[in-house]
Amino acid sequence: MSDKDSRDSIGEQIQAAEREAAKQRILAQAEAERIPVEETTRAVPDRPWRRRER
Template identity: 85%
Template sequence: MTARRKPQHEDRGEQIQAAEREAARQRILAQAEAERIPAEESTRAKPDRRWQREQP
């Protein structure tokens, strides 16, 4: 079997797709970081108001 080389335009197309995938990945990571809630804020205890309503 002889190895066949892909036409140059296919290689270029694959490079473009790889660059687009990486750009999309970077956008998703940036968005996730912007929307991230720090652990200190998400684990902070908040008073449970249900107990206060039940008391006379």
């Protein structure tokens, strides 16, 4: 393997590691911002302005 091939291989490994790190950061952020299902399916009481429109 030549020096150029070795550098290319190292560069690809670094890029793969950076992509994986970025992926992990995005997943961690998404998990931190996740809204539990229990909170999204909670019933909302009827609003007074809706009752007037009926």
